[in-house]
Amino acid sequence: MANLSNLCLVSTVLLSVFALSPSPTMALIPKVAIPKAKVPLPAASSKLVAQVCNGVYIQNRRFCLKALSNPQAAAAKDLYQLTNVVMKLAAANAQTTLNVINGMVKKPSLGSTQSLKALQSCLNGYEYAIQSFGMIFNEVSEDPMTGNYDVTVISLEADTCERALAAAKIQTPRISAGNRFLKYYSSIGGEITASIEKATKGLH
Numbered sequence: 422m423a424n425l426s427n428l429c430l431v432s433t434v435l436l437s438v439f440a441l442s443p444s445p446t447m448a449l450i451p452k453v454a455i456p457k458a459k460v461p462l463p464a465a466s467s468k469l470v471a472q473v474c475n476g477v478y479i480q481n482r483r484f485c486l487k488a489l490s491n492p493q494a495a496a497a498k499d500l501y502q503l504t505n506v507v508m509k510l511a512a513a514n515a516q517t518t519l520n521v522i523n524g525m526v527k528k529p530s531l532g533s534t535q536s537l538k539a540l541q542s543c544l545n546g547y548e549y550a551i552q553s554f555g556m557i558f559n560e561v562s563e564d565p566m567t568g569n570y571d572v573t574v575i576s577l578e579a580d581t582c583e584r585a586l587a588a589a590k591i592q593t594p595r596i597s598a599g600n601r602f603l604k605y606y607s608s609i610g611g612e613i614t615a616s617i618e619k620a621t622k623g624l625h
Contacts, residue, residue, distance in 0.1 A: 469503060470494060476612035478573070484605045500617050505558045507613060508572075511606035512554040518599025519547040525593070539589035543596060546578035550603060557610060565618035572610035579603040 474485035488494075488510060489503075497503040522544045526537065553575050561568030579600035586593060 469497065469500070473500075473503065473609065473612050473616070476616070478608045478612035478615060480608040481601075481605050484602075485609055488606070488609065500613050500620070501558075501562065504561055504568075504610070504613050504617070507606065507609050508554045508557045511603075511610065512551050514602050514606060515547050515550045515554065515599070518596060518603070519544065519551065521593075521595045521599065522547060525596075533589070535589045536591055539585035539591055542585040543582035546582050547599075547603075550575050550578050554606075554610075557614070561614050561617055565614055565621050569611060569614035569618050572607060572614055575610075576604040576607035579607075 470486065470489045473479070474482050474489065479485050489507070491506075491510075493506045493509075494503060497506055522540055526540050526544065553571055557568050557572045560571060583597065583600050586596065
């Protein structure tokens, strides 16, 4: 009887411990905080970005907001700093398209001389655009009017490239997309530099 009593006691204790313990399945699933999809911009930066993307120069507001929804743009405290951010983004984007153009130029199966001339026209335009984007920040710091003019005329390179491609009957979605983006970045730069020019005139 003693052994039977002891066995019952042990069984009761084991059942109690098992009942109070979490199930194996629950133990294998730790609670993890789900990160938010987007980190909101600080209030001041959101106001600055909204001001720019709602401007009269902007050709595509959605693109503007998306392009400026990054930590660098969020950290910009004024239009000068935002100019620097946008020009770097614009130059990097143009370089991506230039790489595509270079790759096509080097293909032996390119086709006609007209096709090569069209791509060479685009190549020259993008090289100019990248160089210009790199100069705008210094220009707008010294002469906002010159900076505004130089950044807005960059969009003409996209038009020239598109016309050359159409004349040569070249359909290249990646270059055409690059041309649109080039014009969008040019319009963002135009809006920012125009705002700086306006603010500078107000100080005199």
